[in-house]
Each structure stands twice: as C-alpha cells, then as structure tokens.
Amino acid sequence: DVKVTQSSRYLVKRTGEKVFLECVQDMDHENMFWYRQDPGLGLRLIYFSYDVKMKEKGDIPEGYSVSREKKERFSLILESASTNQTSMYLCASSLTRRGPNQPQHFGDGTRLSIL
Amino acid sequence: AQRVTQPEKLLSVFKGAPVELKCNYSYSGSPELFWYVQYSRQRLQLLLRHISRESIKGFTADLNKGETSFHLKKPFAQEEDSAMYYCALGSLGADKLIFGTGTRLQVFP
Numbered sequence: 001d002v003k004v005t006q007s008s009r010y011l012v013k014r015t016g017e018k019v020f021l022e023c024v025q026d027m028d029h030e031n032m033f034w035y036r037q038d039p040g041l042g043l044r045l046i047y048f049s050y051d052v053k054m055k056e057k058g059d060i061p062e063g064y065s066v067s068r069e070k071k072e073r074f075s076l077i078l079e080s081a082s083t084n085q086t087s088m089y090l091c092a093s094s095l096t097r098r099g100p101n102q103p104q105h106f107g108d109g110t111r112l113s114i115l
Numbered sequence: 116a117q118r119v120t121q122p123e124k125l126l127s128v129f130k131g132a133p134v135e136l137k138c139n140y141s142y143s144g145s146p147e148l149f150w151y152v153q154y155s156r157q158r159l160q161l162l163l164r165h166i167s168r169e170s171i172k173g174f175t176a177d178l179n180k181g182e183t184s185f186h187l188k189k190p191f192a193q194e195e196d197s198a199m200y201y202c203a204l205g206s207l208g209a210d211k212l213i214f215g216t217g218t219r220l221q222v223f224p
Contacts, residue, residue, distance in 0.1 A: 031210050042201060042216035050210050101147045101205030106159040
C-alpha cells in the first residue's frame, strides 16, 4: 500500500517566517503534488513535480516554492508566511505521467496556522 | 479551460434513501473522471474512477459525455457514507487533476 507521509500534522508559525512542509512517499512514484484545502474552495493545486529537480506551477503558486532533490521527497516552502496562507496542506503522489491519469495517493495533511 | 462543478455544498439524507452527488465538467478533450472521498479524520482517498467501471462500497458513477456529467450514485445510503466527496477531472497524458469544491454528504439514522 502506498504511504505518503507529511512531516507535521499541525504547525503554528509567525508572519514573515520561512516555513518548510515536507512530504515523503515510499512507492517510487514519479509525480508529486502540493495542494491547499479550504472550506468552500475544495483542493487547489499549488505546485507539482513529475521528476527529480522538475517542477511545474499549479493554479495558486504565488508565495510558495518547492524543492524535489530526491524522487521520494517533495518540499513546499513558504518564503515569507502570511496569515492568508493559514490552511490545510495536502501532499499527494501518483505513479507516472505516461498513459491514463493514475490515482493520486494523499498524505494526512498539515494544518498550518500563521499568526 | 478545464473545470469541475459540484453544485451542492451539503447533501443530507436519511439512512436507506437514494443518494446522488452531482458532478459536471468542462473539457474539450477526452476526460478522465474520478471520485475521491474524505471520511472524518482520515486522509483523502480514491473512491472510484470512470475507466474502471466498478462499484465501490455500493457507489457507482457513469460518465455521460453528452451531458458532461459524472454523478455519483448509491441506491441505499448508510450512516458510514457520511463524508466529504470530491469529483476530479484529468486528461490523458497529463499529470494533474482538477478538483471540484466538494459535497458534504450527511446520512442521518
């Protein structure tokens, strides 16, 4: 069974801090994704990556960056945290971009509060 | 542009009643549709995908290209079906999915 692990379930940071959210998957998946989940807005894609050192902007990349130095690890970085980035952050992975869309496997989420 | 619309934020039914969660999509190419479910305090997980054409936990969904819909149905709702349901749209060869805003299903005893 695919395991996607996010480093923190809850995180509280202050405005202006640099924040790192970590995600690791153990099934050698090529694709990894970062979403934020907000009530009434559903899941919105921030960034995704289909290979090591590759990244693509999603729908709401402003204020975020990502890093994928190893295939199994995908980090989301808030360069200078702001209160409007308070949200639930979900990491996901999927097998490959070749062929039909593969199901995405999600982590438990990180609830981030910016004070 | 690709878009997924779930018109109902909340759907409340009694146990044993039929359930239909609506999903409409906008996409000019060949779509791939998914339903994901998130039970309370659990991670988001795949419920079913249209290419599998299978029934999971009594739920089915049929892709209707004419109406651009992928509604999720179950003939007799159970209390354990209470959860948040998301419809998602993908396309062949693409990596990402477009998610709808979700519908919360409440099943009362």
